[in-house]
Amino acid sequence: MQGTPEVAVLRLGHRPGRDERTTTHVGLTARALGADSVVLAKAGASSRDTIEDITDRFGGPFTVETTDDPRRYVRDWDGPIVHLTMYGLPIQDAEAEIRDAIGMEDNLEGGDGSELLVIVGAEKVPFEVYEEADFNVAVTNQPHSEIASLAVFLDRLFQGSELDREWTDAENVVVPQEEGKRVEES
C-alpha cells in the first residue's frame, strides 16, 4: 500500500480441489486490506485468475505471484517474516513490535522499506516455517480461519489506514450507501 512498507502474503499448503475458494478469499483479503501482493503455490494458481480479474475491475496496484517451491521462497526472504498460527503469541502483544521491525511504528507514512512477508497456512504447516518466522502470531489461540486471522492482522498492522486507501485504474467504483448498491463505472 502506498506510503507503507511492502507487504506480501504467502499462502502455504494449498490442496487442489479443496482449497480453491479459501485461497481465493486469502488473496482477495490481502488485496482489500492493504497488502501489495499474494504469493501462491503453483497448485493454487487457479485462484490467480479470480484475484487478477478483481484487480482489473476494482483497481490496484496488487500483484499475484506463484512459486514452485514455497519453502525455498520462505528461506530466501530477506525481510521480517510473520507466520499466522493459533499457537503463536497474541497479536495484541506483537503488533507494535512488528510495525517497528519494518519501520512503521514511528512513521506510519513512510517506513524504512523493509518488506514484510506474512505466511498463512491451510492445514498442517511444516515446523521449518515456525523456525524461519521472526514472529509466530496468533489472532486468538483458538482454531478458526486463516482468512479471518489475515484480516485482523492486516487491519491492526496498518491501524485502519488500509480502509481509506485509494485505488488506481479501477473500472468499477462502489459508492457507499445506507441501503442498496451503487457502482460507478469509469
Added chain:
Amino acid sequence: MQGTPEVAVLRLGHRPGRDERTTTHVGLTARALGADSVVLAKAGASSRDTIEDITDRFGGPFTVETTDDPRRYVRDWDGPIVHLTMYGLPIQDAEAEIRDAIGMEDNLEGGDGSELLVIVGAEKVPFEVYEEADFNVAVTNQPHSEIASLAVFLDRLFQGSELDREWTDAENVVVPQEEGKRVEES
C-alpha cells in the same frame, strides 16, 4: 461474550456442496472473535458438527442454531441488525454508532442487553435484507471475503476485548509460544 451484549451471526445464502468450508469458517470466526452464536440455514447444518466439535474441545459458551426460514428469522429479530456488505457504509464511520445502538459505547463492560444480529451472505443477498438492516456496513468497498469482513467487524465492535476473553469447559488450551506448539489438556 460475557460482559457485553449478545451477538448472533446469521449466515445467509449457503449453497450446499459449495459453501461448506466457508460457512464453517464463518461459524468458527464468530466463535473465536466474541459472538455468542451462529445461525445457519438448514442446508448449512453440516458445518454445525465441526463448529460444535471445536466448542466441545476448546471451550464455550457458543451455540449453533439452524433455521428453516432465514428471511423470517431476520424479520422477526427484535434488536439492531447489521448487514455486512461491500456496498454499505464504511465500518470505521459506523462502528461507534453500532456500539451505541446496543449500549456498549459508554460502558464496554455492560451494555443495555440489546442483542445484535450480524448478517453475512455468501453470494447474492436479497434486497429485503438491505431494507431490514439498521446498518449496512462495508469493511472496505472492495470485493473480498465475508469471513474477513466478519473478523474485522467483530474485532472493531469489541475494540479488541474479544482477544482476551476467557473460555469455559475447554478440554484443550493452547499456550502461546514464540515457536512451536503447546497444547495443555484439562
